[in-house]
Amino acid sequence: MVFNCIKWIGVVYLGWLGLKTILFSSSVYKDEDNIKGEVTFKDDSQTPWDFARQEFIVAAANPKALLLFTVFLPQFITSNTATLGGQILIVNAV
Numbered sequence: 001m002v003f004n005c006i007k008w009i010g011v012v013y014l015g016w017l018g019l020k021t022i023l024f025s026s027s028v029y030k031d032e033d034n035i036k037g038e039v040t041f042k043d044d045s046q047t048p049w050d051f052a053r054q055e056f057i058v059a060a061a062n063p064k065a066l067l068l069f070t071v072f073l074p075q076f077i078t079s080n081t082a083t084l085g086g087q088i089l090i091v092n093a094v
Contacts, residue, residue: 069092073091073092076091077091
């Protein structure tokens, strides 16, 4: 029962995100004079670092990524505590 509640809350949340994206998609427009067809944004208040931070938060909150890091990747790390942090950084970067 709890799983079904969480599943349907997720369905409603994803539906809300999709609807919000469709309704506010007018903030992104294609420039008619732009030959390359690049997408430009009307609101330039967000920097590339803001987008990178947002992507990191989304990726870090992904349950599949958390499972990957906790189940699959530890088998590639040795128990040497002196280099443990470096090993984790290298394995996660790859």
